[in-house]
Amino acid sequence: GDSVTQMEGPVTLSEEAFLTINCTYTATGYPSLFWYVQYPGEGLQLLLKATKADDKGSNKGFEATYRKETTSFHLEKGSVQVSDSAVYFCALIFLGGNQFYFGTGTSLTVIP
Amino acid sequence: ETGVTQSPTHLIKTRGQQVTLRCSSQSGHNTVSWYQQALGQGPQFIFQYYREEENGRGNFPPRFSGLQFPNYSSELNVNALELDDSALYLCASSSTTSGGLAYNEQFFGPGTRLTVL
Numbered sequence: 001g002d003s004v005t006q007m008e009g010p011v012t013l014s015e016e017a018f019l020t021i022n023c024t025y026t027a028t029g030y031p032s033l034f035w036y037v038q039y040p041g042e043g044l045q046l047l048l049k050a051t052k053a054d055d056k057g058s059n060k061g062f063e064a065t066y067r068k069e070t071t072s073f074h075l076e077k078g079s080v081q082v083s084d085s086a087v088y089f090c091a092l093i094f095l096g097g098n099q100f101y102f103g104t105g106t107s108l109t110v111i112p
Numbered sequence: 113e114t115g116v117t118q119s120p121t122h123l124i125k126t127r128g129q130q131v132t133l134r135c136s137s138q139s140g141h142n143t144v145s146w147y148q149q150a151l152g153q154g155p156q157f158i159f160q161y162y163r164e165e166e167n168g169r170g171n172f173p174p175r176f177s178g179l180q181f182p183n184y185s186s187e188l189n190v191n192a193l194e195l196d197d198s199a200l201y202l203c204a205s206s207s208t209t210s211g212g213l214a215y216n217e218q219f220f221g222p223g224t225r226l227t228v229l
Binding site for chain 1: 116143145147152153154155156157160162167168170202204217218219220221222223
């Protein structure tokens with residue numbers, strides 16, 4: 001079935017370190033791909049998205065490229081800040097579909 | 113523009129009781145989806161409402177039911193609560209055209225934290 005697999009956490013990095021959170025997907029069609037972020041005690045916020053192969057989504061210094069050949073959508077940031085500490089969720093949805101399929105989330109802690 | 117709001121913020125119930133959670137969709141949105149997020153897990157799709165009718169359902173039993181009102185707000189009802197129903201319940205709003213084409217971007221509310229004792 002359709003699913004999303006994320007790298008297991010938690011991830012702990014020093015401020016200004018490079019971040020990669022891996023995400024791969026299994027899908028019967030060609031989904032749109034998303035990264036959501038959840039800060040402690042809050043709901044989900046859309047971080048970035050890509051709707052077709054080779055698209056790159058970017059926001060707040062985060063980037064992810066839709067790789068159809070490897071069915072991946074890895075999240076990267078060149079220099080993390082303490083304020084980036086949160087849980088990150090990779091998700092997919094099909095065009096016209098009604099439900100997101102989420103990964104299990106990756107917790108990131110950035111220490112000064 | 114008003115975002116998605118949910119009430120209450122927190123709720124404590126005992127096993128066997130019933131609960132109603134509420135969601136107001138973002139201005140201009142006509143579709144509401146509900147998700148259950150267990151501790152340490154990603155959100156799981158419960159169901160979606162469009163035009164006051166259920167428009168898709170995930171793998172949840174019938175004791176999870178919902179309503180959508182003419183102003184597009186929504187309720188999630190859970191009967192015969194079980195301990196495993198303890199979770200964060202998220203509501204998300206989005207737009208669907210009159211032709212049934214859904215715009216995929218869903219905007220999430222802050223959630224209701226339900227604890228079942």
